[in-house]
Amino acid sequence: MGESKRRFPDPHEVEKIPGTEGWERMFPYQYQFVTDDPEREQYEKGMFWFYDGLHYPEPIYPFDIIWDEAWYLALSQFNTRIFAVPPVYGVDHRIINGYIYISPVPVTDPAEVEARVAHFMERAGYYYENWNKLEDQWIKKLEKVISDLEALEIKPLPELEDISVVMEGLGKSTGYELLHAYDKLIDLGLLCWQYHFEFLNLGYAAYVTFLDFCQKVFPDIPLQRVTQMVSGIDVIMYRPDEELKKLARAAVDLNVDGIVNSGRKFVEIKDELEATSNGKEWLNAFEKARYPWFWTSTGTGWYHHDKSWNDDLDIPLASLCIYIDKVRAGKPIERPMDQVIKERDRITEEYRALLADEETKAGFEQLLGTARTVFPYVENHLFYVEHWFHSVFWNKMREVAAILMDYGFIEEIEDVWYLTRAEIKEALWDVVTAWATGVKPRGPQVWPKEIAWRKGVMDKFREWTPPAAVGTAPEVIQEPFTVVLWGVTNESLNAWAEVDAAGDPESVNQLKGFAGSPGVVEGFARVCRTVAEIGQLKEDEILVAPTTSPSWAPAFQKIQAAVTDVGGVMCHAAIVCREYGLPAVVGTGHGTSIIKTGMKIKVDGGTGKVTILER
Amino acid sequence: MAQLPLVCWFQECNKDSVPLVGGKNASLGELINAGIRVPPGYAITTEAYRRFIGDGGLDGKIKEALEGLNHEDSAALDQASDYIRGLIESCPIAVDLEDHIAEYYRRLSKICGLPATPVAVRSSATAEDLPGASFAGQQETFLWIRGVESVLEHVRKCFSSLFTARAIAYRIKMGFAQEEVALSVGIQKMANAFTAGVMFTLNPGNGDRSMIVIDSNFGFGESVVSGEVTPDNFRVDKVSMEILERTISKKEVYYTLEPAEHCSRKLTLPKERQMAQSTIDKDVLELARMGKVIEQHYGCPQDIEWAVDKDMPKTGNVFILQSRPETVWSCKDQDKTPTQGPKKTAMDHILSNLMMGKKLS
DSSP states (O other): OOOOOOOOOOGGGSOOOTTOTTGGGGSOGGGSOOSSOHHHHHHHHHSEEEEOTTTOSSOOOTTTHHHHHHHHHHHHHIIIIISOOTTEEEEEEEEETTEEEEEEEEOOOHHHHHHHHHHHHHHHHHHHHTHHHHHHHHHHHHHHHHHHHHHOOOOOOOSSOOHHHHHTTOOOOHHHHHHHHHHHHHHHHHHHHHHHHHHHHHHHHHHHHHHHHHHHHSTTOOHHHHHHHHOOSOOGGGHHHHHHHHHHHHHHHTTOHHHHTSSOOHHHHHHHHHTSHHHHHHHHHHHHHHHHHTOOBSSOSOSTTOOBGGGOTHHHHHHHHHHHHHHHTTOOOSOOHHHHHHHHHHHHHHHHHTOOSHHHHHHHHHHHHHHHHHHHHHHHHHIIIIIIIHHHHHHHHHHHHHHHHHTTSSSSGGGGGGSOHHHHHHHHHHHHHHHHHTSOOSHHHHHHHHHHHHHHHHHHHHHSOOOSEEEOOOSEEOOHHHHHHSOOOHHHHHHHHHHHHHOOGGGOOEEEOEEEEOOEEEEEEEEOSSGGGGGGOOTTOEEEESOOOGGGGGGGGTOSEEEESSOOTTSHHHHHHHHHTOOEEEOOSSHHHHOOTTOEEEEETTTTEEEEEEO | OOOOOSEEEGGGOOGGGHHHHHHHHHHHHHHHHTTOOOOOEEEEOHHHHHHHHHHTTHHHHHHHHHTTOOTTOHHHHHHHHHHHHHHHHHSOOOHHHHHHHHHHHHHHHHHHTOTTOOEEEEEEESOTTSTTOTTSSOSOEEEEEOSHHHHHHHHHHHHHGGGOHHHHHHHHHHTOOGGGOOEEEEEEEOOOEEEEEEEESSOTTTOOTTEEEEEEEEBOTHHHHTTOSOOEEEEEETTTTEEEEEEOOOOOEEEEEETTTTEEEEEEOOHHHHTSOSSOHHHHHHHHHHHHHHHHHHTSOEEEEEEEETTSOGGGOEEEEEEEEOOHHHHHTTSOSOOSSOOOSHHHHHHHHHHHOEEOO
């Protein structure tokens, strides 16, 4: 090709931020780009590392990197060692100034690729053939791991052990149990993530294959049309929002909507509701819906500060009120499932009718069928793992943090995230040995200082903008997860590189992303960096966000289009916008940094272009 | 046996009407009956032609003139042709036939809301299935004809075109009886194009059948068909019926009506209009809808000429002038999209796809 190679910075030459020297100790050592190991340095230069902004829109905390490590292992092992995906091993990880960069690792030896084919056909083949059965099994495994997590007790250390330790001849202490519980907690987290990737990459591979098949036959087909053909299946991801809608209807039916929607906090309306039988009935319904459905994270679930609805009931309450207003106004709030399915079938039929010959038709049928089989998992795993499991997990960790705080290791509970999980284990050893020995632990003189410094470092990281990618862009990417989720395509990379080259955000008037959902709309932008800000959205504004998650669902009732920094055709914003018939452009790379609230913008969800009309 | 009509509206024709109204008129009728808006018009049938040739004893004279001609004697052919064409073009049309043609012309003008509406007078031959017969009077087209007298005159010119020296020679050579030939003539409202162009019901660039591609410029379609301008280009998604791409080009010339001459002439497009979108989105989508219907009707991708008529009410001024099967990509179906050998299962597809990966540059 006569194209110029896209230029991205050398990973070893990315600027160091003054005042952060020594930040490397906050993260696992193998995450560093290195210059003292020539072989590794060469490898790092030659690879293509792109910033995983989808999962990490901000720098990663020393503890929170646990999930990155978990999927580093899980995705990679399934590709490399379990299913033997022929042309690709795992996905390698690095960190620059607190931001996670990832790179798929190709299998370069053709003989090796060839040798992996038979294994892949047998192993992945088994999964595709028995998908539904295995998926049912998966749900049972997940429910078990979650119930184990919920049952896990983090017991504070007693002054004197209970007499039962003696009477029952237990022969071990609460100190030991605390260490054990912490290990178990971490272990459950890693186990959950093992399961997370059991199906995901096979799911993406099947989906991408269908996508590519469609693009071969119809070179101009918008990606969103392909997802439309596999969508319309009722996925769990929407359940939390559905529950809110049910509660909104129930509030109106029970005539308690006035109380619920009175602009007060949940604790305040709760007492008032308790006072009447209708109010009680509604509260019961509310309590029933909470578990598990309000274990929905307000973010992606990847960060400890992504609160779940259960952690702050005012969040679902605010959304409930949006729905109550709609119900009162006689507007429909239900997802137009029938329409979605009807439209899906119409589209599928039209493309099918345009296929030239029997062989192509057969391929289309097979791949469509497979894509539709895998699609629910691709969607549903998010609720089980990132939302439900993670939300409960963060809170269990806070129980551990409470003990560390009691002993003066940290000043407040939320300081715990500035320690790595290994450091926490060491700190707990310090706590329990001091407790057992009846002496002062060393930790209070060590950790608060270190945490104060780390907080400063994290602040400096936050002010820094990570480059979209570093290293050398390859000719081809074969790793399915990478391909789908980050939409690392020719197009988006070029667009990102262009914006990077422009440098000055003031000079950029057009952003290119993925055509997430069709339609053209002009309107005023509102940049919401977190779900907490969606309350500021006004009717018919255009939402500009880093990325969205099910918690953001109520926002889609108000807006007329959405723009995200990160995400491919399968991301939440794209899927929801398609369902509601709103235009969406996703994966623009820089939307929230270039577009400002109040700007007039034009969103073309058919072409993936966002144009700034008035600054 | 019902009496065959002398004239009939296009909408009364379909693909089975070829013997009566010839190929061109039949296909216009076919389009109208598929729900496509075509500039209104009517056909003067082959029955009318036969009546005309029979009425004034023309047939006898023609037969006589052609007696014993040698198809290689070009001088004699020219002489016979001149004589016969002179006869036809000066022979008055019988009153009842003239009445029919005139009455339909009056009604057509009324439909179009124009006094003496300008029309195209076109030959529509029945022998389209004869290879090599394409010169036999089928190409005769007269544009911007106004008034009954002029229409009648040009109808006779179409009739006489059956007897060019070349056509006569061809029939002699092939052994066709000269009296077997017949011709229909189409009288169709001239689309007074505000904008016009071509449309493909696939992407001619890559053969994508889920796309519709439209080229357009101000004025008549000549500037687009002849390639004299870089037209505006629209890409419409056939499935979602959305415009995915608009490319507005700098259009320097356009063709418009020379009222005095009744013909089109080339003009320079004013600077301020050169970068203006020549066809509005609404009309682009209307065209795409029509394209989709035509393709479904014929069962294969189409190459279509169209115009937006400024004489017609805004609600129905987008017209299809002509539609032919698209040939370039339709022939390529044999060498299909590049896949790697036949695949039996979804797994085979998934594997080969993983192997191919995604190109980044």
